[in-house]
Amino acid sequence: MFGNKDEKPEKPKRFRLISSQVINNVRYDVLMDRMTGVCYTSTHSYYGGTRITPMLDKDGRPYVDPAYR
Secondary structure (H helix, E strand, C coil): CCCCCCCCCCCCCCEEEEEEEEECCEEEEEEEECCCCEEEEEEEECCCCEEEEECECCCCCECECCCCC
């Protein structure tokens, strides 16, 4: 009557998709962690395999999105 008791409230999404592009059957995404502001690159091959790597600044530290600061 008042909704399903088994429904859980939706959690906020941890990552925000900044950009996405497909080149030669490989999808490249840039993601930002909403909690830390750190940006990551994610590659997904349609033949299998996904990788996520933190982006680094010129000093080798994790790159933090300027909009997050």
